Amino acid sequence: MGSERSLLLVFLSFLVLGVASSHYISNEGLHIHASAGRSLQQETSTCKAVDNLNYTLMTSQCKGPHYTPEACCRPLKQLLCPIAKLFNDLTSPCGRIFFCNVDYYGKYPPSLFARICKEGPVGLDCQKI
Secondary structure, three states, rough: OHHHHHHHHHHHHHHHHHHOOEEEEEHHHHHHHHHHOOOOOOOOOOOOHHHHOOHHHHHHOOOOOOHHHHHHHHHHHHHHHHHHHHOOOOOOOOHHHHHHHHHHHOOOOOOOOHHHHOOOOEEEEOOOO
């Protein structure tokens, strides 16, 4: 009986994390991938979801030298929320490829989005775009 309850709790935890991950862009993903942007010149893996993004949505709004959350985080969410599950999967190349592309097209400072785009302990809320 005790082991059945433990298994149920583990299952429910994974279920909640799975549901939550599709509604948020994880802070962990922003921090891990942000540092990879400058070091990856050409990612050998592919991520079709990221390859097909229109980066002008971000580059036309998020401009320096004074990057603001208002100008940068909304377009980031508009690009990433539809693919949040892929982005949050740290074993997938999608986050690294995304930041390589963002760096290429926008020439953003390292860790910019991890630094200025903060909404809470889980990450960016995709239900508030």
